[in-house]
Amino acid sequence: VEGYGLSECSPVLIVNPVSEDRKAGSIGLPLPGTEARVVDPENPTADVAPGEAGELVVRGPQIFGGYYGRPEETEKVFVDGWFRTGDIVAMDEDGFFSVVDRIKELIITGGFNVAPTEVEIALRQHPAIADAAVVGLPSSERGEDVVAAVVLDGDPDFDEAEVREFVKRVLTPYKAPRRFVIVDELPTSMIGKVLRRQVRDQLLADG
Known part of the structure; x- marks a missing residue:
């Protein structure tokens, strides 16, 4: 099944259910204990409207504490305790996420x-x-x-x-x-x- 994660997140955040509920092509649903939001890349404190594309921000027990010896880089990737993944995603009406693109692209x-x-x-x-x-x-x-x-x-x-x-x-x-x-x-x-x-x-x- 599809899944999604980053090295900074130990590394898995979102996974498609191993059941008939999975949606092929999506990356699935957040793991238990993991919170995920879709926000405006220019204003990461503001959520986008349902169904619209935006930056994926997450928080949960598997999120790292920061880059060792690099406080400035760490500050850039956290907003109010939420980790900025740098990926553009969209969430459908059932809460399933799909990756759209990288912010840098x-x-x-x-x-x-x-x-x-x-x-x-x-x-x-x-x-x-x-x-x-x-x-x-x-x-x-x-x-x-x-x-x-x-x-x-x-x-x-x-x-x-x-x-x-x-x-x-x-x-x-x-x-x-x-x-x-x-x-x-x-x-x-x-x-x-x-x-x-x-x-x-x-x-x-x-x-």
Whole structure:
């Protein structure tokens, strides 16, 4: 079954039930004695509305006391006794959590937060796209632009405007990529996870 944790949390926090109640694709429910909330990343004392994405904060007996000899780093990750995981999650009506993205990979465009994963999922639904990696690149007007590196699904005819409209039908319009870059393949880790940082660095280098 799926589970979720961090080294700072000994390491498990949330696990899917070993029963018919489990929800495949989610990370499950907090373990007994573990409390979890979804908060505004910009204001971690404020909870987001039910169903909305936000930063996961937790507390419980398995949470560490702090980084040894690093009081400043420790202070950054605790808010009123709650540990900031740095992960963006959403909680459904049954209390099951799903991971959306890492805070460090969020794209801030025009004052709005965009989670790369949800844009990538939308892009992969388009028949012309086999795979995609979405990153934020510097913009003088919006802070960052949403840019997608895409691997085509064998069709050389790629209509950027049509794909952008396709994404807008699935997601809020500001989340649609402003630019597309066609690549032969995407860099991945040993477990097959796309390495967005490498994608971003390469796009910056290519201008």
